[in-house]
Amino acid sequence: MPVRIKVKNAETGASVEMELEMENTIDEVIESAATFWSKDMGAYVLRKGKKVLRGGNSLDAAGIRADDVLELIPDPEGG
């Protein structure tokens, strides 16, 4: 059964609604959101509140529910 969640772009403040299946993974959400916003090639993480979500987890395993708001943030790798 599909669920609707909102993903926010931490860099611009924009957000997008996504309709997903509970079997979709966090990695897939990251890739879809990054593609949608034409993000530069780089490392990103998805967070729900203070928690960083594990890429390989399904939405169900990650505890994501309908109407949740997730945030896509860059993972800075420069030094």
Place this chain on the structure above:
Amino acid sequence: MRQWQSDKSFESFATLDQGFISTFHFPRRMGKKIKVGRVDDDRYERSKRIEWLDLGSVAKAKVLMIGAGALGNEVAKDLVLSGFRRITIVDMDCVVGSNLNRCLFFSDDDAREKRMKAEVVAEGLRKLSKEAKPQAIVGKVQALPSGIFARHDIVLGCLDNIEARIHANSHAYAHGRIYVDGGMEGMIGKVMVSKPPDGACLQCGMNRSHARVASLRFSCTGTDVVFYEPKLAAEITTTSIVSAVMVRECLKAISGHPEMLLRNTFYYDGQKNISEELEISLDPVCPVHRAKSMGYR
């Protein structure tokens, strides 16, 4: 007439001179007397006022710092000023001109002569403190023998690519060493502390997007950067904040206060003026933890 009196927190010294009594109160700190005029002779006098800080352990600790770029310069500076002396610096790059807006120890001459970063930083640390005993290793961390991690008390990652971070993280974890990793891009910075044997490690927080760019270098310059790799925004204020947090975690760990360490990742956004701690849970399928549980090193 002179007379000493003392109570729990102060010692008093009174003089009678030409009919006037002057009384001087000297605060007693940690049961010791402070002699007027002598307190500012001690390089670490102000550090000693931090009660939990164990400067003796800090002075003896062996720190492995991987990366001598922007972050490495600031971290090295903070380490020595904080009292660390035995610092091994690993880096494979040479100094170039665009490093100079955020690398304290590099000069125009170093860039012109293409001097190796690790050696320049080591030289700078010796000038900063006579007590500092830095050792420079020019080369990739992946090329070093694994035993180097065991020979140090703590490992700091000041790197610009995910591959090297993964290597440093996994080897530090395998040898039971706390690994403090710093990263930055423009006004955004992060610090993560990996605490073996039970804490989440750096790799627990990675996903497919990290794997895609693992071999890229997020560096401003360097011998291996090709022209199409993205050059990142980098400036000294973010570098200073990230390095300060990294060295502070190092001080906590070496002073024997693991309970004070960051639980996971310190995330900072200087443009939005926010800083927060993000939670990364241990990933049971993380290769680092699986290798450890299988007894691999």
